[in-house]
Amino acid sequence: MALEIIDSCVNCSACEPLCPSKAIFAAKPHYLIDADKCNECAGEFDDPQCASICPVEGAILNSAGEEMNPPGSLTGIPPERWAAVQAEISAR
Amino acid sequence: MSLQTTEQTVSPAFAPAGGGCGAGSCGSTASQMNGLSDEVRAKVQDHPCYSEDAHHYFARMHAAVAPACNIQCNYCNRKYDCANESRPGVVSEVLTPEQAVKKTLAVAAHIPQMSVLGIAGPGDPLANPQRTFATFRQLAEKAPDIKLCVSTNGLALPECVDELARHNIEHVTITINCVDPDIGAKIYPWIFWKNQRVRGREAAAILIEQQQKGLEMLVARGILVKVNSVMIPGVNDEHLKEVSRIVKAKGAFLHNVMPLIAEPEHGTFFGLMGQRSPTADELKALQDACEGNMNMMRHCRQCRADAVGMLGEDRGAEFTMEKVEAMEIDHEAALARRQAFREKANAELEAKRARAHAPAPTTQVVTFHRPARKPQGRPVLMAVATKGSGVVNEHFGYAREFLVYEATEAGVKLIGHRKTDKYCGGSETCGDGESRIDRIIRALEGCEVVLCSRIGIEPWGALEAAGICPNVEHAMEPVEEAVMAVWRSLLEAGKLGGVGQGERRA
Numbered sequence: 001m002a003l004e005i006i007d008s009c010v011n012c013s014a015c016e017p018l019c020p021s022k023a024i025f026a027a028k029p030h031y032l033i034d035a036d037k038c039n040e041c042a043g044e045f046d047d048p049q050c051a052s053i054c055p056v057e058g059a060i061l062n063s064a065g066e067e068m069n070p071p072g073s074l075t076g077i078p079p080e081r082w083a084a085v086q087a088e089i090s091a092r
Numbered sequence: 093m094s095l096q097t098t099e100q101t102v103s104p105a106f107a108p109a110g111g112g113c114g115a116g117s118c119g120s121t122a123s124q125m126n127g128l129s130d131e132v133r134a135k136v137q138d139h140p141c142y143s144e145d146a147h148h149y150f151a152r153m154h155a156a157v158a159p160a161c162n163i164q165c166n167y168c169n170r171k172y173d174c175a176n177e178s179r180p181g182v183v184s185e186v187l188t189p190e191q192a193v194k195k196t197l198a199v200a201a202h203i204p205q206m207s208v209l210g211i212a213g214p215g216d217p218l219a220n221p222q223r224t225f226a227t228f229r230q231l232a233e234k235a236p237d238i239k240l241c242v243s244t245n246g247l248a249l250p251e252c253v254d255e256l257a258r259h260n261i262e263h264v265t266i267t268i269n270c271v272d273p274d275i276g277a278k279i280y281p282w283i284f285w286k287n288q289r290v291r292g293r294e295a296a297a298i299l300i301e302q303q304q305k306g307l308e309m310l311v312a313r314g315i316l317v318k319v320n321s322v323m324i325p326g327v328n329d330e331h332l333k334e335v336s337r338i339v340k341a342k343g344a345f346l347h348n349v350m351p352l353i354a355e356p357e358h359g360t361f362f363g364l365m366g367q368r369s370p371t372a373d374e375l376k377a378l379q380d381a382c383e384g385n386m387n388m389m390r391h392c393r394q395c396r397a398d399a400v401g402m403l404g405e406d407r408g409a410e411f412t413m414e415k416v417e418a419m420e421i422d423h424e425a426a427l428a429r430r431q432a433f434r435e436k437a438n439a440e441l442e443a444k445r446a447r448a449h450a451p452a453p454t455t456q457v458v459t460f461h462r463p464a465r466k467p468q469g470r471p472v473l474m475a476v477a478t479k480g481s482g483v484v485n486e487h488f489g490y491a492r493e494f495l496v497y498e499a500t501e502a503g504v505k506l507i508g509h510r511k512t513d514k515y516c517g518g519s520e521t522c523g524d525g526e527s528r529i530d531r532i533i534r535a536l537e538g539c540e541v542v543l544c545s546r547i548g549i550e551p552w553g554a555l556e557a558a559g560i561c562p563n564v565e566h567a568m569e570p571v572e573e574a575v576m577a578v579w580r581s582l583l584e585a586g587k588l589g590g591v592g593q594g595e596r597r598a
């Protein structure tokens with residue numbers, strides 16, 4: 001049971017101080033989670049903290065390898081609505 | 093404020109015979125600060141970002157110590173620095189507080205004009221409170237003459253106000269793009285709040301509440317607040333007039349409306365979605381509309397989060413950490429140089445202000461007694477090439493930006509600046525193969541005159557062909573006086589209409 005940071009991480013550091021288990025550390029080329037320390041915030045917070053502040057969709061995976069923040073979850077625009085919203089916004 | 097006081101804010105040299113110009117914010121550039129109390133003026137007079145006068149004299153730097161952010165803005169891509177205070181599409185070298193202090197001291201030793209250290213990112217300084225406050229703490233100790241300021245999106249502001257007051261922070265900038273959560277939901281997709289990601293309208297409502305609360309708390313503690321707003325056409329452009337009214341009523345002392353920058357290559361949500369930026373005219377119209385309520389800031393350059401130097405210049409490359417580490421510095425001598433420079437610059441500024449405030453030759457009349465009188469001559473926009481000290485002293489060919497002034501009968505007002513090399517770095521054929529002079533001419537849209545210290549024959553001809561009149565007669569003269577002189581000569585030459593029609597009408 002641990003989350004994983006992958007290479008789309010932009011090294012913003014926002015997740016690091018929030019981790020209750022001190023599992024997150026700066027590394028090159030990007031931040032990493034120590035899988036032995038991460039408990040997915042169980043017993044501490046309702047939501048895993050790193051995945052709740054990470055600004056990049058897809059940068060953090062769950063233990064099944066799925067994106068914690070899938071496409072559209074952070075922009076609020078699901079992929080199938082992208083074209084329609086783009087048309088609306090570019091008409092402003 | 094009584095009418096009498098309003099009258100005195102006019103720059104008398106240029107005031108119509110009846111005295112007064114209606115709005116308390118008119119007049120020459122030197123009078124930008126006139127709406128402010130003496131106490132506020134004293135605090136901002138050597139701050140380049142807050143005082144139009146000072147920005148010709150003093151330098152600032154930003155220290156990029158704060159990488160994390162607690163909100164998402166649709167005009168920001170977190171691969172790059174925060175777009176609220178710094179230019180989008182830029183990546184700063186993130187420093188530890190210790191490195192930032194070292195760098196600040198090095199810059200202050202080499203640039204005696206250095207008066208302000210700001211922390212503006214690359215994320216949100218108050219989302220990184222330990223790093224931000226550690227930097228302030230050490231600097232207050234080692235360079236007590238440097239003013240400290242900070243910019244924030246406001247979400248964490250209320251909980252940080254006491255600490256800001258403790259560190260003797262005189263200025264805080266809050267980016268406030270809206271006071272209506274429905275509009276906010278179009279600008280902010282989410283915030284991180286009380287250990288959860290909150291989205292949509294609810295997120296915007298919390299952010300707005302925190303910003304307004306933070307603003308009130310800062311004002312209550314006597315900390316100066318500047319408000320930044322990003323103008324997003326079709327989203328908050330009209331709404332910013334209300335924002336301006338509200339933040340003024342709550343005690344913000346300056347409002348800076350900045351244009352959205354949304355290049356698709358920056359990969360921001362707005363950039364990818366084709367959200368357009370405002371035109372120079374739209375921006376000016378909004379700034380003019382807000383100005384009735386509030387002191388507007390017109391000289392902002394949307395600096396990088398690691399900018400170093402005078403506004404409009406960036407000497408960051410001279411002060412990379414590697415170079416800073418190798419420098420040997422006598423800090424006491426540096427402090428003495430800064431103090432000597434400051435005394436001299438402030439004396440010059442004082443003299444300039446005193447000229448602008450010289451008592452009017454005629455008795456001042458209260459506004460509603462002023463006979464209605466048609467102003468003489470139309471307003472004219474003029475572009476000025478300057479490299480500082482408030483004088484026309486830059487060669488046309490070397491100018492990377494032009495300050496744009498509006499001259500009217502009532503005086504001269506800075507209304508903005510125009511970059512001549514796009515953000516890509518200014519190679520001769522940037523993008524579509526347009527030549528540099530064509531690009532400059534396009535950037536100077538709306539300007540009728542360009543003042544510079546010198547100019548080559550070729551660009552002279554190109555400018556004239558484009559209907560812009562180059563002028564080198566006022567080289568090395570103070571900018572406002574030069575612009576006013578050109579305006580008067582245009583008026584006398586009958587080029588501005590309305591001559592001889594200016595007689596009083598009851």
Ligand code: SF4
Nearest residue numbers: 019038040041048050
């Ligand atoms: S899920 Fe929680 S415990 Fe695991 S790394 Fe993220 S913040 Fe730390």
Ligand code: SF4
Nearest residue numbers: 009010012013015054
């Ligand atoms: S919050 Fe996301 S992008 Fe930022 S450092 Fe952590 S994993 Fe990387």
